[in-house]
Amino acid sequence: MTTDRPEFERVRTMSALTDVEELLGGVEDAVAALFATPCEVVTAWNVASLELGVSCGDRALFEALHAYLGSHAGPASGGRPDVELTFVVSDALAGRLEATAVRLPGPQPAMISYCTTEKGSLPVEHWRAGRATLLRTLKTRTWLLADESYSRLTFVVGDDYPLRPTVHKDLALLILHVLQRTLEARGQLQIHASAVVVDGQAVLFAGPKRSGKTTCFLDAIVRTGARPLSVDKVHLAEDAEGTATGRFQVFGIPTRLRVLAGTLQKYPGTWDAFIPEEYRGAGEERLWRGESDSKVSIPLTSLRAVTGEDFTLRAPLGMIVLPDVARGRVPLLREVVDPLEVAELMRPNVYTPDNPEEDWWSGIGGHLAADLRARAEAFLAGIGATVPILRLEGAERIDHLLQEAWRRLRSGATGPTEAEPIGAPRS
Numbered sequence: 001m002t003t004d005r006p007e008f009e010r011v012r013t014m015s016a017l018t019d020v021e022e023l024l025g026g027v028e029d030a031v032a033a034l035f036a037t038p039c040e041v042v043t044a045w046n047v048a049s050l051e052l053g054v055s056c057g058d059r060a061l062f063e064a065l066h067a068y069l070g071s072h073a074g075p076a077s078g079g080r081p082d083v084e085l086t087f088v089v090s091d092a093l094a095g096r097l098e099a100t101a102v103r104l105p106g107p108q109p110a111m112i113s114y115c116t117t118e119k120g121s122l123p124v125e126h127w128r129a130g131r132a133t134l135l136r137t138l139k140t141r142t143w144l145l146a147d148e149s150y151s152r153l154t155f156v157v158g159d160d161y162p163l164r165p166t167v168h169k170d171l172a173l174l175i176l177h178v179l180q181r182t183l184e185a186r187g188q189l190q191i192h193a194s195a196v197v198v199d200g201q202a203v204l205f206a207g208p209k210r211s212g213k214t215t216c217f218l219d220a221i222v223r224t225g226a227r228p229l230s231v232d233k234v235h236l237a238e239d240a241e242g243t244a245t246g247r248f249q250v251f252g253i254p255t256r257l258r259v260l261a262g263t264l265q266k267y268p269g270t271w272d273a274f275i276p277e278e279y280r281g282a283g284e285e286r287l288w289r290g291e292s293d294s295k296v297s298i299p300l301t302s303l304r305a306v307t308g309e310d311f312t313l314r315a316p317l318g319m320i321v322l323p324d325v326a327r328g329r330v331p332l333l334r335e336v337v338d339p340l341e342v343a344e345l346m347r348p349n350v351y352t353p354d355n356p357e358e359d360w361w362s363g364i365g366g367h368l369a370a371d372l373r374a375r376a377e378a379f380l381a382g383i384g385a386t387v388p389i390l391r392l393e394g395a396e397r398i399d400h401l402l403q404e405a406w407r408r409l410r411s412g413a414t415g416p417t418e419a420e421p422i423g424a425p426r427s
Helices: 016-024 027-034 059-072 091-103 167-185 213-223 284-289 300-307 339-349 366-385 399-411
Strands: 041-047 050-056 083-089 108-115 120-129 132-137 143-146 152-157 189-198 201-206 227-230 233-238 248-252 257-260 295-298 314-325 332-335 389-394
Touching: 041 059, 050 059, 050 167, 059 083, 059 167, 059 300, 083 167, 091 132, 091 152, 108 167, 120 167, 152 167, 167 189, 167 233, 167 366, 189 213, 189 314, 189 339, 189 366, 201 213, 201 399, 213 227, 213 257, 213 300, 213 314, 213 399, 227 233, 227 248, 295 300, 314 339, 314 399, 332 399, 339 366, 339 389, 389 399
Parallel strands: 050 083, 083 152, 201 314, 314 389
Antiparallel strands: 041 050, 108 120, 120 132, 132 143, 143 152, 189 201, 189 227, 189 233, 233 248, 248 314, 257 295, 332 389
16 A cells, blocks of 8 residues: 555544535435434545545444545545545444335336356446436345536445455545446446566556456465556556557556466465365366366455565556466466557456446446547557567466566567576566
8 A cells, every 4th residue: 555544533523415405305414413413434536547535434334435435545636535425333324325216117127247157247227317326236235326426425334334354445446446447437448457667667458357467466476576456357548648658557456356266275374264164275277277166355455565565556557468377377478569469358347338347338337438439449459569469378377478578578570489498586
């Protein structure tokens, strides 16, 4: 983390609900009464270039929020926030919202998802009334109220919500939804990729599930000395100043780190505490199968405890690596220079309405769809001429391949090569 732990302050404030008075009727009175007690936490963060103003009425919920966002939060500028987030814990207010929803016309279904095949989907219903949006998660009855620009948002949950085991997952998905929508409305692209920083430049590991993105990410930071930037998603913003370091700036996005137990066993003594008992000492055949139940979630704060490194918050894009890590794969690096091949390999990793991993377009983000499609195609057509695109194939000890990629990043070397030992890896 790059900022000191925010201190708790006692304040009295109105929430973002005041902007949706037409929709909620007398609900704002209830919010004012709740925040009349000295229990709110107030802080400001900069996450992925967005200034966030955060107000939270419950310390346990703030702890969950801080555990999720804190690793990617930099110091705020002190100016007016781009997005104001208010978190309210109240059975009474949640009940009022339920009663309000009954009186509204039928809701529209949608899905907020970061991984449709790995239990990472969050089904929601949403209503629109005037300039306001009301969104409700179906599994846990979390409420999100937003103004027209998604710049003032209020989350409402029941009294027992902060203690539920799903709080981190649900909260993460809703916050990710807000970040994604806001950043894309500002002209950025979200890429399904892990990322590290080498010599001040961002290297993306982009590819489909089970291609080896997390393996490359962990090998890079544990064995080659790269610095972590993001574990599963990044946002790219065009560099308006046209600096010599490249056309795009890469911003890390906080997401859950979920990794196969077999991957963790590659680093004995480092991640042992996170490996489920039944997978400790499991045979190679079982570990390479990559059973979904063997995936474990690791808090991002634990990553620093293991590696000793904080997350870098942003860096200019220097290289994209497309991994294909599979058992028995012969180690090989080659540069992808054909623009059609670059577009074919990268397109599934650029989040647009055509990417099935994100289904919030069906009702929530539809107004951004056409613009984002055009933006994505322009990016895919030109990215190969902007930075090197490398295809990485291998199995175990791919840190040798990564060291070769770092050499190419520094020297601009191109062409296919087989990996050779490159010195002793860092343990």
